[in-house]
Amino acid sequence: MSRTQSTMVELGTVAPPFELQDVVSGRAIGRDDLANGAKGLLVMFVCVHCPYVKHVGEELARIGVDYEGKIANVAISSNDTVAYPDDGPKEMKEQAVRLGWRFPYLFDEAQEVARSYDAACTPDFFLFDAEMKLVYRGQLDDSRPQRKDYGNDLPVTGVDLRRAMDDVLAGRRPDTNQRVSIGCNIKWRE
DSSP states (O other): OOEEEOOOOOTTOBOOOOEEEETTTOOEEEHHHHHTTOSEEEEEEOOSSOHHHHHHHHHHHHHHHHTTTTSEEEEEEOOOTTTOGGGSHHHHHHHHHHHTOOSOEEEOTTOHHHHHHTOOEESEEEEEETTSBEEEEEOSOSOOOOOSSSOOOOOOOOHHHHHHHHHHHTTOOOOSOOOOOEEEEOOOOO
């Protein structure tokens, strides 16, 4: 596992369009389908096997419930499933069902969406306002999975991301002092 930081894409960047298959429903879902009528869009790059994603998976489910109908949420997995078969669509669906994720979970097999968002790690969060302009990119919160060489005992609260989402809902710009997300690197094809 390689600890990787998010790239901190420039705020104001427009959300690149995409259309990918949802591993739970089997439907093709695009950025514009999700954003239609929402006050914002949260794009989360995640995967099945990453200990960082496992650490925050239940909080992602709570965020999905708490912001449903207000800010559209979508998770995308872009890992190379040849080298990492545990991150394939079947396992993704099992993860979403087990954790109770009520948002679409899309498979980016060609890795084009991850590249267009400049995603670097799992989890990597991108929050856009109603105009599809990037207003937050960074960590969920300060909690890290407990491992022998790193981690902490802080609870998973989602406080950083939730604060930014609440700002979007209130019509405010989130604080631009944002901390990088840290996770496993996206597993790119050679």
